[in-house]
């Protein structure tokens with residue numbers, strides 16, 4: 359008799375691998391235990407999403423806002439790296455597997471579900487500081503670009519999946535999508 363629970367959760371990459379986060383944002387050592395631990399104990403399979411920012415910009419990137427990333431090339435990149443994942447989820451669903459949730463990272467310009475990061479008008483940072491201005495990023499309502507593209511691809515694939523998120527700045531604070 360099979361031991362498969364036939365349940366999976368889809369996790370933002372950095373829940374399982376903190377090393378892709380922007381320098382200075384890591385608040386755990388390797389995997390986010392409050393997300394991963396309960397899934398392991400409940401026998402839920404874990405599908406790890408790729409990190410869209412690390413694969414697009416690498417590990418020398420600055421923290422960015424949604425406006426800075428929101429161009430056709432980044433959206434195309436997101437869709438391209440998501441397609442194999444959506445293919446896998448479609449195959450699992452067709453095989454009777456329940457997809458419990460996608461768990462993103464609120465506050466991220468890419469992986470936010472209920473809240474993202476907005477701001478910055480562009481230009482030379484040195485010139486802004488010389489003029490006595492400071493570039494400011496702020497949290498804003500709405501999803502990040504990667505999660506927006508994932509929602510669209512899942513919809514096109516006929517998969518209804520709940521989206522949840524953990525707060526980027528408050529480990530363990532689960533947020534249900536409103």
Ligand code: SF4
Nearest residue numbers: 371372379409466469
């Ligand atoms: S929140 Fe998304 S883009 Fe940012 S490090 Fe995690 S997986 Fe990568």
